[in-house]
Amino acid sequence: MRQVIALGGGGFSMEPDNPLLDLYILHQSGKTTPKICFIPTASGDSDNYIARFYSFFEKQNCKASHLSLFKPQTRDLQSYLLEKDIIYVGGGNTKNMLVLWKEWGIDTILQTAWEQGIVLAGVSAGSICWFEEGVTDSYGGKLEQINCLGFLSGSNCPHYDGETNRRPSYQQLVGKGEMKAGIATDDGVALHFINQELREIVSSRPNAKAYNVYLDKTVKELELDVRYLGQAD
Numbered sequence: 001m002r003q004v005i006a007l008g009g010g011g012f013s014m015e016p017d018n019p020l021l022d023l024y025i026l027h028q029s030g031k032t033t034p035k036i037c038f039i040p041t042a043s044g045d046s047d048n049y050i051a052r053f054y055s056f057f058e059k060q061n062c063k064a065s066h067l068s069l070f071k072p073q074t075r076d077l078q079s080y081l082l083e084k085d086i087i088y089v090g091g092g093n094t095k096n097m098l099v100l101w102k103e104w105g106i107d108t109i110l111q112t113a114w115e116q117g118i119v120l121a122g123v124s125a126g127s128i129c130w131f132e133e134g135v136t137d138s139y140g141g142k143l144e145q146i147n148c149l150g151f152l153s154g155s156n157c158p159h160y161d162g163e164t165n166r167r168p169s170y171q172q173l174v175g176k177g178e179m180k181a182g183i184a185t186d187d188g189v190a191l192h193f194i195n196q197e198l199r200e201i202v203s204s205r206p207n208a209k210a211y212n213v214y215l216d217k218t219v220k221e222l223e224l225d226v227r228y229l230g231q232a233d
Helices: 020-027 047-057 077-082 094-104 106-115 166-175
Strands: 003-007 035-039 063-066 086-089 119-123 131-136 144-147 152-157 182-185 189-194 197-203 210-216 218-223
Touching (some): 003 152, 047 063, 166 182, 166 210
Parallel strands (some): 003 119
Antiparallel strands (some): 003 189, 182 210, 210 218
């Protein structure tokens, strides 16, 4: 199975006391003790970000590691990544991340990992990167369209409820035809794709939502079914 789990926001970096999404990701590997590798390129390999990753995942029943492109652990990046069960991409500057990935061949390695059944996951920049297009603030100033890896069709907008300008900017880009139709996700929502089909939408917050955003003469927003991973009140 080719799996992608795209978080609009949440996970260990945004919800350190709410493990629901990250535990969901670990479960999808089907392994008793999955090997999970964090790629923090978009944050410039932030030491604090990496430390928070280990702080959470080393307490779980898994084997945690990370890949640095600023201080590479090995010259054989392909072998290093392809022996993992889960690859988890962090947030930050999507443009810089994609440029570095191409230079180092990480984009090609990730496609191989995906095709081999390694679970690909990520938040924010680590969410939009799997789609054809995403909404990014990587260029500074306003939110803009960015071309991504294209493993999944259409576009993606994270932080739909978490940042004031996300919703109107995404709708404007789709409405003007500057972006393809796609899926917007609130913070705390994850899209789970299997073989390029959206199989399930889950959340760590009881009221978090996801939407299909598309152009039909005017921009339309269709709310999608989301399954809350916690206990219902």
